[in-house]
Amino acid sequence: MNKQFWLSLVLVFCVASFISFFYVGNLPLLDPDEPVYAETAREMMQYYDYISPRIYHEFWYDKPPMYYWLVAGAFKTFGVGEFAARFPSALLAVAGTVLVYLGGRKLFNNRAGLLAAFVLATSIEYFYLAKAAVTDITLTFFLTAALLAFWDKRYYLFYTCCALAVLTKGPIGVVFPVVIGLLYLLMTCSLAEIKTMKVISGGMLFGVIALPWYAAMVHYHGQAFIDTFLGFHNVTRFLQPEHANGVLWYYYIPVLIIGFFPWTAFMSQALYAAIRQHGEADGKPVLFLTIWAVVVFLFFSISQTKLISYILPMYPALALLTGWYIDKIWTQDNRKAFLVAAGLFTLFIIILAAAFVYGVQQIPALLPGAQLAGAIFSLVLVLVWWMVIKRNYQQALAAQVAGMILFVIILMTSLFPAVAPDFSMREFSSLFKEQYDGQAPVYITNFYRPGFMFYTGIPGQELKGTSDLAEAVQGNQKVYFIIKNKEYERLAPEVKSRLAPLNVVEDKILLLKDK
Secondary structure (H helix, E strand, O other): OOHHHHHHHHHHHHHHHHHHHOOOOOOOOOOOHHHHHHHHHHHHHHHOOOOOOEEOOEEOOOOOOHHHHHHHHHHHHHOOOHHHHHHHHHHHHHHHHHHHHHHHHHHOOHHHHHHHHHHHHHOHHHHHHHOOOOOHHHHHHHHHHHHHHHHOOOHHHHHHHHHHHHHHHOOHHHHHHHHHHHHHHHHOOOHHHHHHOOHHHHHHHHHHHHHHHHHHHHHHHOHHHHHHHHHHHHHHHHHOOOOHHHHOOOOHHHHHHHHOOOOHHHHHHHHHHHHOOOOOOOHHHHHHHHHHHHHHHHHHHHOOOOOHHHHHHHHHHHHHHHHHHHHHHHHOOOHHHHHHHHHHHHHHHHHHHHHHHHHHHHOHHHHHHHHHHHHHHHHHHHHHHHHHHOOOHHHHHHHHHHHHHHHHHHHHHHHHHHHHHHHOOHHHHHHHHHHOOOOOOEEEEHHHHHHHHHHHOOOOEEEOOHHHHHHHHOOOOOEEEEEEHHHHHOOOHHHHOOOEEEEEEOOEEEEEEOO
């Protein structure tokens, strides 16, 4: 390995590590998702049961155990807390960025790989999820490793990573790599390669790693696990929308445009160039990456249940395509392509500024951070235009990377802290413990229940609606309620009259019904 490789590797590792780990343990866990994974891992430790996930001291079958295992390991290493809950995501985000650099170097060249790694690490959705205690980064890492292993013809590694992906998120952990791989072989008339892929022995390796947990869950929980995990969480959620946005076929178009910022302009040009790629030296790797990105995008666009984070597995492919494209136009000294990208970047900055203005109107505490972010992006915009005009493409790209690093600092020290009380139960839980008598039942809106459980250790009883609350009020015992403030305002006067507000934090209110 030459000096250039080691310098590039160290640079990628340092940039990705700073972005992923900066302030990762300083913010509270954000409802409703992060506390679910943290609490489930903690209950694994509490019950010494690393097979059957639990939450609120009850079995549940939402996800396979991989992320819970990783978080439990982090809890044992660092202690139970926000840093440990997010540590696996941050670590695997860094590893995924390094993997993209190494993959880009093999697929194309060192500069393309370096650019791809910087694109991935500084894309908004990737670094946001790198700091989140959720499964998406873990799944993305194993899928990326599997697909790059497929490209390198390291088939046992391919089957191993597929199995780990299945232990992270379920069947899509093997569906994506197999479909993408088969489509690539079909489109390159290389189906004969299947004979060399060690399908039987590789399939056995996959089964040895992936299937024991599923077999154990069927053994211990039977039809309840099959119906809930496979039936509801995989089949039903694909066919029927769990959220209202599931009916929007174009849902992931704006998500991708915003989530891939600040590289959206280059990414769109890269996709166009990839489609036009015919018979060139980079044709096969570009085709492979395009199939990878398109399959993930189409699958989740067809799925009736949609969440912003679902399309993250396409980001490594898009980053590699973007790195390839920037390297290509840089080599060709194609100033026109850079100017077009700078123009689109300007448009996205304007849209971002409008989003900041709207956000400040809704949450005035965002103003200082929004002003700093606006100043940073304005400076970056000027530098990008100036450097592109001067044909100094390296510094133009460096300005975007540096700008996003500064934005991460502002995001974590100013913007997120301003909105965290809206989306976390940490502060509210501390106030609750000061008021709680330690015995009375607690009823809580489902959205806040995971965070409340993590920060208090009290599962509470789920309130499914105001009718549940009205019924609970009728009894003679002392009861605490935690609901949204707007729900409290809509309560009937006769119900309100029996409730005493104790604490209000942002949209959350603690109510007491005394005897």
